[in-house]
Amino acid sequence: MSDSESTPSLAALTTRAREALGHWGLGTQKPHLLKFRENAVFRIVLTNGEPAALRLHRPGYHDENALKSELSWMAALRRADLRVPAPIATPDGRHIVSLEATANFGTQHADIVSWMNGSPLGQSGVPLPHSRERLATIFRSLGETMARMHAASDAWLPPPSFSRPAWDANGLLGDQPLWGRFWDCAGLSAAQAQRLGDLRQSLQNQVNALSRLDLDYGLIHADLVRENVLVGSDRIELIDFDDSGHGWRMFDISTALFKNRKEPEYPLIRACLIEGYRTARPLPDHALDTLPLFEVLRSLTYIGWIGERSGTPDATIRMQGYVADALALADALRTGP
Known part of the structure; x- marks a missing residue:
């Protein structure tokens, strides 16, 4: 929902x-809002x-074909023995339903x-509560699961209509990044916008150069x-495939590590995730060398994301943190190790 739209009440959401x-x-039950x-x-x-999850999709974010494609990929991963949510069809066999626009909602699925x-x-933003031994086990398993997901995806033949970003x-x-124009969004000072605009230009050359590395995609x-x-x-188990699509597998790895960088046990977390990944899929050193670049790229997406949600109560604080x-x-990428 954009900032220009009013936030519906819990009663309106429940009715929808x-x-x-x-x-x-199943319309007679009262659903419980999770998020x-x-x-x-x-x-x-x-x-x-049995419990299940109902998703009311943000109007205009993904079209019906993209949503069907997301569910078809999730179903393929489930068949490959990945623990991901499986789509549940309506009695007449549909996985997606369309809801007409109302006073509170736009047309949505x-x-x-x-x-x-x-x-x-x-x-x-909250320190991980797990012991060192438990962290090692979790991140080895996460690395292996990610590798199995990537392998299963490569082995799957999507339908001709498949479409994801x-x-x-x-x-x-x-000009229109998936999560917003991070160099040109609400909350930036003129100096920040200039620096981010310059950074965008320099990163374009580095990303274009990735073609020479034959990275897993x-x-x-x-x-x-x-x-x-x-x-x-x-x-x-992996959930929330709302932003899934085509991309470098190092972007997935970077994202899984990104918000753990300030954990005291981050070296262990990083090493175990990589170790786990390598038990199920190749991950060459030259690919790992690109991790600092993908960390920068991942960090910029969060600026664009919060910039398009300036009405969020803590948007200003989060924006400044993401920019810094x-x-x-x-700067670390520029100077190197």
Whole structure:
């Protein structure tokens, strides 16, 4: 939802969710709102008594074909024994339903996916609570899971209609990046905008040069932050494929590491994730050498993201933190080790 749109009340969201649930024959229950960010996500109960997640998608963010493509990829990963949510069809076989515009909502889509039972790895900005031994186990498993996801994606033949965004040079640094124009957004000072604009130009040359490295490229999750990594009793679960698309696999690895960089055990976290990844898929040293570049690219996306959400209560603080982090990473990239 853009800042220009009013935030619907819980009552309005619940009514909209029950409208969506009617397509599955579940409209009489009261859904429980879990979060409302890009999508409104509700915990609901299926006719067999099992919990599931209803997603009301942000109007205009992805079209119906992109949403169907997301679900088809998730279904393929599920068939490859990855623990990801599975799409749940309506009685007449649809995975996506369309909801007409109302006074509170634009035209939007909804779907239901299976419930995942793990607990979030952590929360952004909060120190990880796990012991050193537990961190090693979790991040080895996460690295292996990511590698298996990438391998399963390469082995899968998408349908001809498959369409997802690309986290490529254009999606990261083009005129309209996927997460917003980080050099030209609300909350930047003139000096910050100038520095970020100059940085964008210099990074374009570095990203274009990646073609010479033959980096691994294909379908990626693109948002493997702590909240989207669930820790189960024996395996890792991955959720929230809303931003999934085509991209460098190093972008996935960078994202999984990015917000753990200030953890005291970060060297262990990094080493174990890489070790786990290499148990299931090659990850050459020359690819790992690009991690500082992908850290800068990842940091810039957060500036664009918060810049398009200037109405968020802590937007100013977060903007300044993201800018400082991005410029520090860029300076380190420029000077090298």
